Amino acid sequence: MAALVRPALSVFLLLTLVTGIGYPLAVTGIAKLVFPEAAQGSLLRVDGTPVGSTLIGQNFTAPDYFWGRPSATAPRPYNAAASGGSNQGPLNPALTDAVKARIAALKAADPGNSLPIPIDLITASGSGLDPHISPAAAHYQVARVARARQLSPAALSALVAECTEGRQWGVFGEPRVHVLKLNLALASRHPD
């Protein structure tokens, strides 16, 4: 047994140096050289000031912005320093109550809307930071945002289409709309 101690300690230290220091520093170095923006978080800047990340969603509640997925992070939605989901089970009354409240908020902001309610607008994402909604969820909100900004629904739908991505490489994932990019475009092109 004692004969095992020296190799155990030294093999552990050697492999720790390689995998715990050499490897992450090598990845950091390559990333910095080749993909500096991505390595730093794909930040979006307006006049040099960081206003968000292309990968991280933000909380929107004003009627003249498109709303994103509900977020279950604490103590505030879209807390990008403490990610997480609701972890509510399908039969949990708290889930049904939360969904009812979200539907009520959507209806209150747009009472005349009779479209079926898109499920991604009333269920919390896994990370609490989901930057996307489905094209159906964007379409559902076009009438409200158009009214709030006094735009034609057709012009707004065109803007939504600009911010819509299909499946990656035509195969992977789901079609989706980038909420922050859409709202930044709204704010810059159609300030109210």
Next chain:
Amino acid sequence: MTHHAWLILGLYLLVLLLAVWPLGRYIANVMEGRPLLGLGLRGGFESPLYRLCGVRRDEEMDWLHYALALLLFNLIGALAVYALQRLQLWLPLNPQGLPNVSPDSSFNTAISFATNTNWQGYGGETTMSYLTQMLGLAVQNFLSAATGIVVVIALIRGFAGHSAQTIGNAWVDLSRVTLYVLLPIALIFAVVLVSQGVIQNFSPYQDVTTLDVTRYDTPRLDAAGLALQDAQGGVLTAPTTSRTQTLAMGPVASQEAIKMLGTNGGGFFNANSAHPYENPTPLTNFMQMLLIFLIPAALCTTFGRMVGDARQGWALLTAMTLMFIGMAVAAMHFEQQGNPLLANLGVDLSPGNLEGKETRFGSAESGLFAAITTLASCGAVNSMHDSFMPLGGFMTLWNMMLGEVVFGGVGTGLYGLLVFAVMAVFIAGLMIGRTPEYLGKKIEAFDMKMVAIAILVTPILVLAGTAIAVTTAAGVAGIANPGPHGLTEILYAFTSAANNNGSAFAGLSANTPFYNGMLGAAMWFGRFGVIVAVLALAGSLAAKPRIAASAGTMPTRDVLFVVLLIGTVVLVGALNYVPALALGPVVEQLMLRSVA
């Protein structure tokens, strides 16, 4: 299931199976010390390292010394992770000034990462410094994966050897797997992940100014910083507004690549692979799913090559693939159904169940990821299993309950399935009244005792642990969801821990001394109880002569054997767990049908 779901599943199997043969051969070459492309025989490179470490390369170990070496090596690893967490405030690379982690949480996490479980009672970005993540957790991602692989290599040597007393040198095996298999693949994929948006930096958390104002309630604090309460004991809150969002940063990509490749699964962030900085695009999601099964599948080829009969490996790979397709289709199907309770509220259910899921992955690729991660003892999640539909959650539990042998963890999956293969030939031998043989080795009483231990350790830990937790106040206190779902949360925790999976029904508040201690013990014994039994089996098999197949030998590379093997795995899983499953997700499904 939608056409898209079938397409993704088919594409996944195609790419995976294309990678199996070259990688499996490569691993066999590495482990048998054959020359490698570009590195030659590596003697000139390795010898000085071994001399420095006091390792005699040619000195092979019997099974007991091999087991002791691995135990000692992993114990040192656990101690290092414990120490880093307890001291992180005073160590470098902690720009957020995160405090030292509590003793019970540090204990749990140290065991968790040393056993390749990567159960996480903590949230990464609010708990661990960059140094702890990189030098503690990510290192264990490599070393625990290497441990799993060398155990199955030792077992294969047991089958391949002729009357041998030794099964290899643990130090040489660990070093070679880490340096020639895990490290290069992880390095390549880490860079690819960055190209898609996974972050890799040591910056402090980044503040950005948001477009809209966020209104929320914060607890009101007294002068001492404690939350004020009203007369009923409720927390008093004050409305707050903010236009600042703080983005967590860190060296994520390097950890992410080995987290998937080593079937570890411990996320850099709390939301794991649902977090856009860990898994930003559908393409990274597909790559992460591939990385999980890559080595477990390739090891089937390694096995065939090392025992000198490729078709033996193909038979095991076929059994794994067939079981995987069944479980994956079920999980995707159930998550694509959606929650009928929401349909009553006027919600369009056609996209499936999206609570706890990311828009970019949808219900299909989340269901597939969930099936892969639970079959493979990986435990990374791209969606919250606690919010799955009752039968979707059932599938994730059931996959783990099969013993993590359908691809399974790196190394652990194949040695687990080989244990079941021995069990299967034993049962067949009983039926026809012959001494069972597998790969020319007679299976005798000692071998079957080790097989029985390896198969029974985890169910005992799962069922006893769950029973203790549901009958104690400390155990029940952690439940988040009411009704049978609460039992499922506890059952899931012990199933995940003892099978070294690491995923969770994460509503359970498990960062308590009770769960940190109980689950820590389940992880350690679930890992090393099996490993020691498997190495004992390897030693016993190695010592036997390899006898030639006769007319009475049961063939172990044809359809009949594949069917028998699948039957054994499914039957043992069902016998162990059906009663517990009936009380959890099955009851929940019946309740859902009655109220919806």
